[in-house]
Amino acid sequence: MSASTTRPFYASPGLNTETYDVRTAHDLVAQGLDRDVAFYIEEAKRTGGPVLELGGGTGRVSWALAEAGFDVVLLDLSEAMIERAEAKRSAEPGAVSARLRTVRADMSDYALDRRFQLAIAPFRAFMTLVTAEDQRRCLDTTRRHLESGGRLILHLFDPRLDLLVGEGPPNPDRGSVRHPVTGNDVRIAVLSRSVDLLRQVFEERWRFAESTAEGHLVREEEEVLRLRWTYRYEMRHLLELTGFEVEAEFSSFDRSPSVYGREQIWVSRAL
Ligand SMILES: C[S@@+](CC[C@H](N)C(=O)[O-])C[C@H]1O[C@@H](n2cnc3c(N)ncnc32)[C@H](O)[C@@H]1O
Numbered sequence: 001m002s003a004s005t006t007r008p009f010y011a012s013p014g015l016n017t018e019t020y021d022v023r024t025a026h027d028l029v030a031q032g033l034d035r036d037v038a039f040y041i042e043e044a045k046r047t048g049g050p051v052l053e054l055g056g057g058t059g060r061v062s063w064a065l066a067e068a069g070f071d072v073v074l075l076d077l078s079e080a081m082i083e084r085a086e087a088k089r090s091a092e093p094g095a096v097s098a099r100l101r102t103v104r105a106d107m108s109d110y111a112l113d114r115r116f117q118l119a120i121a122p123f124r125a126f127m128t129l130v131t132a133e134d135q136r137r138c139l140d141t142t143r144r145h146l147e148s149g150g151r152l153i154l155h156l157f158d159p160r161l162d163l164l165v166g167e168g169p170p171n172p173d174r175g176s177v178r179h180p181v182t183g184n185d186v187r188i189a190v191l192s193r194s195v196d197l198l199r200q201v202f203e204e205r206w207r208f209a210e211s212t213a214e215g216h217l218v219r220e221e222e223e224v225l226r227l228r229w230t231y232r233y234e235m236r237h238l239l240e241l242t243g244f245e246v247e248a249e250f251s252s253f254d255r256s257p258s259v260y261g262r263e264q265i266w267v268s269r270a271l
Contacts, residue, residue: 006223007223007224009128009206009225013080014223015186016206016221016223017080017084018179018180020057020058028123036061036123036253039255039265040065043118043151044118047150049069049070049118050116050118051072051117051120052072052073052075052116052119052120053072053073054119054126054138054142055075055121055126056074056125057125058081058084059085059100060122061120061122062074062100063085063096066096067096069099073101073102073112073114075102076102076104076105077107107129107138108138109137110141110145111141114145115145116145118146119145121153121155122153124156124227126154127228127229131199139242146270149269150270151267151270152239152266152269154235154264154266156263157229158251158259159231164197165195169190169191170193172190172191175187182210185211186208186209188208190204191205191207192204200230200231203224204225206223207221208220230264236249236266244270245268249264249265250265252265
């Protein structure tokens with residue numbers, strides 16, 4: 001058994017990044033968000049490419065866009081997540097592989113040598129920016145990387161105040177998934193949560209524990225997730241402040257209108 005460690009979410013290789021795809025596939029279905037990839041492809045068909053994915057992680061969305069024929073840059077801060085995305089390259093046909101480039105950078109401070117027709121931040125990646133300053137820097141930088149009239153799509157959850165101000169993690173047992181390589185069971189639990197109501201940030205300590213079929217613990221790792229929630233009108237004003245015009249605001253990927261406590265899916269145009 002390896003020693004337990006606590007580290008920032010997604011930052012290092014380990015059980016979190018290794019199980020990201022299986023876990024996320026399950027979570028997206030459970031939360032009614034599994035149409036997200038189809039939505040981003042529809043939007044890319046409307047805007048054209050190239051497409052920039054901010055916080056692109058393991059390439060779940062970026063590879064699908066490249067397969068659909070778009071040139072894509074996947075930008076992510078985590079080397080470990082980029083490694084997972086790069087590990088998929090050899091399974092892709094040469095033409096698809098040639099359309100996707102990965103870049104390690106911070107989405108609040110990056111400089112790329114091209115402009116895009118579409119920038120996207122799927123599955124709440126924008127919420128990993130835990131200060132209002134970083135959020136604003138990210139939007140300023142991204143607008144500069146878009147062609148005039150280019151689109152930005154952000155997906156955040158709409159804050160549910162009952163969940164955010166409650167005691168402890170609202171859902172401590174996150175179930176288990178099968179490790180894609182070892183086949184072992186990986187059990188996931190949220191051990192604790194603290195909430196900074198002033199800064200709109202919560203911090204959760206997650207434990208990932210891998211066990212064999214006989215119940216022997218193989219690895220146990222802890223990571224700290226920090227996310228900043230943003231209120232609907234705060235987000236709208238932030239977009240307007242940084243040179244975007246909001247075109248549409250949905251609460252689901254089937255394009256239903258805003259509903260309290262569901263999702264915020266913003267489609268904006270760079271002015
Ligand atoms: C919830 S995952 C989303 C991954 C992917 N967009 C998807 O939909 O599957 C959030 C990603 O954002 C990345 N991330 C966190 N902070 C970041 C930052 N400041 N700049 C760039 N990427 C960041 C993490 O490494 C992680 O891969």
